[in-house]
Amino acid sequence: MPILAFFQASSPTTPVSGQRNIIDTIPGQPGYSDFWRVHKVLVPSGYVPNTIRSLADAVASGYTIEVTDTVVNCPVVNPGATIQGSSATVTLGWYRGREVSYFDQGARSPSQGFVVVSAPIYAFFHGDGTAVAGQRNVIDALPGAPGYSDLWNVVKVVVDTAYVANSLKDARSILDAAAGGQLTLEPTMIYVNCPVVS
Numbered sequence: 001m002p003i004l005a006f007f008q009a010s011s012p013t014t015p016v017s018g019q020r021n022i023i024d025t026i027p028g029q030p031g032y033s034d035f036w037r038v039h040k041v042l043v044p045s046g047y048v049p050n051t052i053r054s055l056a057d058a059v060a061s062g063y064t065i066e067v068t069d070t071v072v073n074c075p076v077v078n079p080g081a082t083i084q085g086s087s088a089t090v091t092l093g094w095y096r097g098r099e100v101s102y103f104d105q106g107a108r109s110p111s112q113g114f115v116v117v118s119a120p121i122y123a124f125f126h127g128d129g130t131a132v133a134g135q136r137n138v139i140d141a142l143p144g145a146p147g148y149s150d151l152w153n154v155v156k157v158v159v160d161t162a163y164v165a166n167s168l169k170d171a172r173s174i175l176d177a178a179a180g181g182q183l184t185l186e187p188t189m190i191y192v193n194c195p196v197v198s
Contacts, residue, residue, distance in 0.1 A: 001025055003036035003072065003093075004058055004065070009044055012066075018049035021093045022058060026076050026100065034075040034193045035109060035116045035151060040066040053094040071116050073105035073150045073195060086197060105195045109149040118191055121152035122174055124159060132165055140171035143196055150195040156186040 003023050006016035025032045041052070042064040052058050058065065074091070079101045081090060090101040110117040121139050124132035138157075141148035157174055163183075168174050178185045 001031055001033055001036055002039040002055070002067075003074065004039050004041050004055060006041045006043055006047075006049075006052075009042040009064065012040065012042055016043060016047060016049055020050060020053075021074075021091075022053065022055055023074075023076070023093060023095050023100065023102075024055040026095055032076075033116075034073055036072050036074055037111075037114060038068045038070040038072060038107075040068060042066065050094070053097045056096075069111065070107050071109055071111045072107045073109055073193065074102040075105070075193060076100060076102045105150060108143055108195065109151050116151050117149055118151040118153040119147055119149045120155045120171070121192065121194065122155050122157050122171065122185075124157045124163075124165075124168075126161060126163075127158055132159060132163065134165035136166060136169075138169065138171060138174060139196070148196075150193055152192050152194050154188045154190040154192060156188055158184040158186060 001024065003021050005021050006019040008014045008016060023036065041058050052061060076095075077090060079090070081101065081103075082088075083103065088103055091104045093100050093102060119139065119141055121137050123137050124135040126132060139152065157168070157178075160183075168177060174183070174185070177183050
């Protein structure tokens with residue numbers, strides 16, 4: 001989905017100070033995603049910030065709108081929401097003329113065309129479908145490393161009842177154990193937004 005960011009037409013790398021970004025869908029609506037394709041709206045020097053507050057108004061304005069290759073992770077949240085253990089604060093934007101709040105996690109997920117590229121996250125389960133108590137999920141890339149993405153595709157690691165939680169702590173060990181018949185890997189169609197933070 002697009003997120004509109006405003007820039008000066010005379011200097012397309014210069015953001016319009018004070019202008020909030022604009023989205024056109026929110027959680028619970030068809031097509032919503034925490035991941036947004038940045039569209040640059042190029043406005044003249046006399047543009048007054050926040051005159052435009054919706055995608056429809058941006059299109060009706062006649063201003064040039066450029067699609068970029070940048071994908072940002074900006075989950076929409078309730079006003080005043082916080083992230084446990086983080087000092088991050090919400091950013092205010094516009095949704096169809098109304099104020100909206102989101103966390104700006106930046107552009108840390110690669111994309112291929114209009115598709116956000118995911119990375120595997122390994123979640124542990126017993127054969128009966130219950131989660132392995134105390135086991136942490138396992139990832140194989142950190143921010144800045146090749147293959148990292150805030151968007152993770154869940155891979156179920158199915159272990160027997162003798163497995164001790166956190167015996168496997170890295171992807172290589174998981175893959176080796178699967179190759180040795182010690183566990184089973186089950187790809188899923190579940191995707192989760194789990195940005196790694198310091």
